[in-house]
Amino acid sequence: MSAPSAPSNPHPRVALVTGAAQGIGEAIAQRLIADGDRVVLLDIAPTVKDTAARIGAADAVRVDVTDIPELQSSIHDVATQFGRLDILVNCAGTCGRESFEDLSPATWQRDIDTNLTAMAFACQAAVFPHMKEQGSGRLINIASVSGKVGGIGPVDPAGRGGRSGAAYASAKAGAINLTRWIARQVGAWGITANAVAPGPISSPMAAGAEYGVSQSPIPRMGEPAEVAAAVAYLAGPDSSYTTGTCLHVDGGYVLA
Numbered sequence: 001m002s003a004p005s006a007p008s009n010p011h012p013r014v015a016l017v018t019g020a021a022q023g024i025g026e027a028i029a030q031r032l033i034a035d036g037d038r039v040v041l042l043d044i045a046p047t048v049k050d051t052a053a054r055i056g057a058a059d060a061v062r063v064d065v066t067d068i069p070e071l072q073s074s075i076h077d078v079a080t081q082f083g084r085l086d087i088l089v090n091c092a093g094t095c096g097r098e099s100f101e102d103l104s105p106a107t108w109q110r111d112i113d114t115n116l117t118a119m120a121f122a123c124q125a126a127v128f129p130h131m132k133e134q135g136s137g138r139l140i141n142i143a144s145v146s147g148k149v150g151g152i153g154p155v156d157p158a159g160r161g162g163r164s165g166a167a168y169a170s171a172k173a174g175a176i177n178l179t180r181w182i183a184r185q186v187g188a189w190g191i192t193a194n195a196v197a198p199g200p201i202s203s204p205m206a207a208g209a210e211y212g213v214s215q216s217p218i219p220r221m222g223e224p225a226e227v228a229a230a231v232a233y234l235a236g237p238d239s240s241y242t243t244g245t246c247l248h249v250d251g252g253y254v255l256a
C-alpha cells in the first residue's frame with residue numbers, strides 16, 4: 001500500500017469500503033470522499049486501483065473477501081497504516097439468478113460467503129481491536145430488499161430463474177439479522193451497526209435483469225448515489241442514536 005494521502009479535512013475519518021471498484025460501492029466511496037473522509041477501497045477486481053486513482057481514494061487493496069484471513073489482515077493493515085478505522089462499509093456482493101431447480105451448491109456457497117460470511121468477519125476485524133479501543137465506529141452493511149421479501153423481480157411461473165436467487169436472498173436476510181446481532185453487542189462500546197437495503201439500482205450487477213419498476217411507487221431504477229446518501233447518513237453525526245436498523249432505499253419497491 002502507498003502512504004496515506006494528505007487530509008484536507010482537519011479531522012478526517014478513515015473509511016474502508018468493500019466492493020468499491022464499481023457500482024454502488026464506488027458511489028459510496030465517492031460520497032465519503034466528498035464528505036471529507038480518507039477512504040480505502042477494497043475489491044477483488046484489478047480495476048480497484050484505477051477506481052481509487054480516478055475518484056481520489058486514499059488507497060486501494062485487491063482482496064477476495066471470501067478469503068477471511070486476507071480480508072481481516074487487510075482491515076488490520078488499513079487501521080494500522082492510517083492510525084484508526086472509523087467507518088466500515090461492507091458492499092461486496094455477488095448475485096446468482098439461477099432457477100431453484102438449477103441452483104448449485106457452488107452458487108449457494110459463493111453467494112453466502114461473499115454477501116454474509118465476509119460481512120461477519122470484516123465487522124469482527126474492524127471492531128476487535130480498532131473500533132472497540134477507539135470507543136467509536138460505524139459498521140454499515142449493504143443488504144438488499146431481496147432479503148426482506150424472498151428475492152426481487154417478477155416470479156416466473158415456469159420457474160426459469162432471472163430474479164435474485166435463493167442463495168442471494170437468504171444471504172441478504174442473514175445480513176440484516178447479523179447487523180441487528182452485532183448492534184446489540186457493540187452499542188455500549190460507542191459503535192453503531194446498521195444495514196441499508198437497496199431495491200433495484202442501476203449498476204453492473206443489475207444490468208439485464210428485469211425488475212418491473214414501472215409498478216413501484218417511484219417508478220424508476222434507483223441510482224448508486226441514492227444508496228450512497230443513505231450510507232452517508234448512517235456514517236455521520238445525524239445518526240448517532242440509530243443502530244440495528246435496516247434502511248430501505250428502494251423507491252417503495254417492496255410496497256408495490
Ligand SMILES: NC(=O)c1ccc[n+]([C@@H]2O[C@H](COP(=O)([O-])OP(=O)(O)OC[C@H]3O[C@@H](n4cnc5c(N)ncnc54)[C@H](O)[C@@H]3O)[C@@H](O)[C@H]2O)c1
Nearest residue numbers: 019021023024044064065092093144198200201203204205
Ligand atoms: N444493484 C442492485 O440493484 C442492488 C440491489 C440490492 C443490493 N445490492 C447490493 O449492493 C452491493 C453492490 O452491488 P452493485 O450493484 O454495485 O454490484 P456490482 O456487481 O456492480 O459491484 C459489486 C462489487 O463487489 C466486488 N466483489 C464481488 N465479489 C467479491 C469478492 N469475493 N471479494 C471482493 N470484492 C468482490 C465486485 O468486484 C464489484 O466491484 C452488493 O452487496 C449488492 O448485493 C445491489
